Amino acid sequence: MDSLAALQQLVPELEDFLERRYTLLKVIRNLAPVGRRQLATQVGSSERIIRAELDLLRDQGLVVTSSVGVSLSPQGELVLSSLQSMVREFHDLEYLEQTLAQALGVGRMIIVPGDADVDPGGKRDLALATVRFLQDTLRDGDILAVTGGTTLSKVAESFPAPEFTGRVTVVPVRGGLGEDVKIQANSIAARFAEGLGGSYRLLHAPEDVLPCYVEQILSEPRIRDVIALGRRANVLLHGIGTAEEMAKRRGFDEEIIMKLIAEGAVGEAFGCYFDARGNIVYNTTSIGLRLEDLEKIPLVVTVGGGRSKAWAVMSVLSRGYCDVCITDEGVARRLMTLKEIR
Amino acid sequence: MDSLAALQQLVPELEDFLERRYTLLKVIRNLAPVGRRQLATQVGSSERIIRAELDLLRDQGLVVTSSVGVSLSPQGELVLSSLQSMVREFHDLEYLEQTLAQALGVGRMIIVPGDADVDPGGKRDLALATVRFLQDTLRDGDILAVTGGTTLSKVAESFPAPEFTGRVTVVPVRGGLGEDVKIQANSIAARFAEGLGGSYRLLHAPEDVLPCYVEQILSEPRIRDVIALGRRANVLLHGIGTAEEMAKRRGFDEEIIMKLIAEGAVGEAFGCYFDARGNIVYNTTSIGLRLEDLEKIPLVVTVGGGRSKAWAVMSVLSRGYCDVCITDEGVARRLMTLKEIR
DNA sequence: CCCCGTCGGGACAATTTTGATCCCGGAGCA
DNA sequence: TGCTCCGGGATCAAAATTGTCCCGACGGGG
Numbered sequence: 025m026d027s028l029a030a031l032q033q034l035v036p037e038l039e040d041f042l043e044r045r046y047t048l049l050k051v052i053r054n055l056a057p058v059g060r061r062q063l064a065t066q067v068g069s070s071e072r073i074i075r076a077e078l079d080l081l082r083d084q085g086l087v088v089t090s091s092v093g094v095s096l097s098p099q100g101e102l103v104l105s106s107l108q109s110m111v112r113e114f115h116d117l118e119y120l121e122q123t124l125a126q127a128l129g130v131g132r133m134i135i136v137p138g139d140a141d142v143d144p145g146g147k148r149d150l151a152l153a154t155v156r157f158l159q160d161t162l163r164d165g166d167i168l169a170v171t172g173g174t175t176l177s178k179v180a181e182s183f184p185a186p187e188f189t190g191r192v193t194v195v196p197v198r199g200g201l202g203e204d205v206k207i208q209a210n211s212i213a214a215r216f217a218e219g220l221g222g223s224y225r226l227l228h229a230p231e232d233v234l235p236c237y238v239e240q241i242l243s244e245p246r247i248r249d250v251i252a253l254g255r256r257a258n259v260l261l262h263g264i265g266t267a268e269e270m271a272k273r274r275g276f277d278e279e280i281i282m283k284l285i286a287e288g289a290v291g292e293a294f295g296c297y298f299d300a301r302g303n304i305v306y307n308t309t310s311i312g313l314r315l316e317d318l319e320k321i322p323l324v325v326t327v328g329g330g331r332s333k334a335w336a337v338m339s340v341l342s343r344g345y346c347d348v349c350i351t352d353e354g355v356a357r358r359l360m361t362l363k364e365i366r
Numbered sequence: 367m368d369s370l371a372a373l374q375q376l377v378p379e380l381e382d383f384l385e386r387r388y389t390l391l392k393v394i395r396n397l398a399p400v401g402r403r404q405l406a407t408q409v410g411s412s413e414r415i416i417r418a419e420l421d422l423l424r425d426q427g428l429v430v431t432s433s434v435g436v437s438l439s440p441q442g443e444l445v446l447s448s449l450q451s452m453v454r455e456f457h458d459l460e461y462l463e464q465t466l467a468q469a470l471g472v473g474r475m476i477i478v479p480g481d482a483d484v485d486p487g488g489k490r491d492l493a494l495a496t497v498r499f500l501q502d503t504l505r506d507g508d509i510l511a512v513t514g515g516t517t518l519s520k521v522a523e524s525f526p527a528p529e530f531t532g533r534v535t536v537v538p539v540r541g542g543l544g545e546d547v548k549i550q551a552n553s554i555a556a557r558f559a560e561g562l563g564g565s566y567r568l569l570h571a572p573e574d575v576l577p578c579y580v581e582q583i584l585s586e587p588r589i590r591d592v593i594a595l596g597r598r599a600n601v602l603l604h605g606i607g608t609a610e611e612m613a614k615r616r617g618f619d620e621e622i623i624m625k626l627i628a629e630g631a632v633g634e635a636f637g638c639y640f641d642a643r644g645n646i647v648y649n650t651t652s653i654g655l656r657l658e659d660l661e662k663i664p665l666v667v668t669v670g671g672g673r674s675k676a677w678a679v680m681s682v683l684s685r686g687y688c689d690v691c692i693t694d695e696g697v698a699r700r701l702m703t704l705k706e707i708r
Numbered sequence: 709c710c711c712c713g714t715c716g717g718g719a720c721a722a723t724t725t726t727g728a729t730c731c732c733g734g735a736g737c738a
Numbered sequence: 739t740g741c742t743c744c745g746g747g748a749t750c751a752a753a754a755t756t757g758t759c760c761c762g763a764c765g766g767g768g
Contacts, residue, residue, distance in 0.1 A: 709768100710767105710768090711766105711767090711768080712765105712766095712767090712768100713764105713765095713766090713767105714763105714764090714765090714766105715762105715763080715764070715765095716761105716762100716763090716764105717760105717761085717762095717763105718759105718760085718761080718762105719758100719759085719760080719761100720757105720758090720759085720760105721756105721757090721758090721759105722755105722756080722757080722758100723754100723755080723756070723757090724753105724754080724755070724756080725752105725753080725754065725755075726751105726752080726753070726754075726755105727750100727751085727752075727753085728749100728750090728751085728752095729748105729749085729750095729751105730747105730748085730749080730750105731746105731747085731748080731749100732745105732746090732747080732748100733744105733745100733746095733747105734743105734744080734745090735742105735743090735744075735745105736741105736742090736743085736744090737740105737741085737742085737743105738739100738740090738741085738742105
């Protein structure tokens, strides 16, 4: 019997303590410096109880308080990172990873604790996990293809000080979409290249075009070259969108959105809308990588978190081309119930 | 940073919980089946608090209650044994072992949690650790020399069902002393042989004799042979007595006892009384192994626990012939202060 | 320069949890 | 058959936890 399991059985209240303080430390790290009241609303607890916890954490030397609020001490950072594996164990994340990888036919699942829908810090953890995975995976000379979206944008912001000396070429494989420059594949590619210490290309094209113009755009040499480079990528990193959200971002009419949903569309990737089983419900004529291109890419990595994306994740993974899926506990637990496991 | 250390820092109350429940489980194991009130007096806590703990332990499935009292469930046994290493870590026993081994010039220290003076179960743990050590150490054909005393008697009682198939010869190396048959070296040798699955010899001689009779007794062939066999032992296991206790057991006059103590005698072994530095203060003319014989024995193992024996342990270890010392936390912590470490 | 929001810390009553102590019916034992 | 010890229930006082204010201080923005 594992001694940690034994401890858990002998001291069941440990889980509550660990959970509470661990999330508190995480929130403090995300918002530091921060005050009691703000913390209380963040973690959904009363001010007084937060105060008690803070007093204890201060006595333990894990946080420091100043007139502007409370922050993590170096010791606190250390404890937080040391406890990651233990929290994973308490949440049974290894079990979730293996079970879901098998159930969904994905090569590998990486699940981070938390839920991006509930905890604002969740997206950050997801992004950090993705960065870590990329740094462990990418090798000199690799070509990394990236898409757009808020999730990947968050990843792009999460690279630590550039120390990675690899020479990676980052290629955007989606055109421009919407108004926010930060979530464009081009911007993301640039920040990835900066963070990874490599170079990047730009895809000067819109995401959606009328079918009759596709030919014309693709005949543009610069665009064609970049797309061709994307097809030769070693690694593809792409986000997952809910069908509704992506439809809105594309500026679809209410009517069409309703029709999509009525037909069962729940997820979107590369301009295709999928139902829960992974069938294509609707297909836009989009510039960039196509679904069929994915089979030639050796390593396809999918990122997405927040329980509201559970259906979308399931639909996209059901297509079967995904090698690695990085998501969070919120999605994972909902997937377990959707797949009727246990 | 070790994740257990991090956990301890983030959840400091864990130590209290663990300590309380662990000792409670241990006491239950020792006394099962046992009632609340008896438990309360044993662990020095109130009845009500014991009740609360028992309710929780029952919910966790670690104990079972019947009309005759509460006992450990199989699950409880499992948890107890799984948690041993963690308790050792919480008490820093590894650190104590290494530090004291170095400070006292002993090859190896083995320290079990608890204090035999306070916790009645402490002696049992000490005995079990000794048994385990012997089973791990003894090989076919070894000669094991044993002395008498309450501690070794407890060890003798703690052998599990005989499964060890080695052929060990157990030799008593002390004569008869006092009235209690159970603590005689002869009885102990017999039970050791039974527990280890070997044979034993008997030493038919008193412990203390007048000097003029020593020659005569040693001329007896059976006695001489057994003593000679003891001198050739591979392993010697001997207990440690406080000077006062051993003097009383020998039936010394109050006057002589006072004189011994005045001269600084604190420990006794093999008929010699030592002061704190290991100097011989008084020497009885005793039958059996002599102090000078110990140097020829490859492995000398010393056992003794209960903080009242700390001085005795220190004095005996100061002689320098001890290879392995098995003791408990009560002694170890007092030794740390006596040696002025930290 | 001052105002305003938020900060940490102090104070205090309300509430919940905890602790000590009986009591009772029942099971084993002599 | 009486006696002792068992678990479980009940009660009440003490202690802790918790919710809610208030205060002076600091800092950023108007």
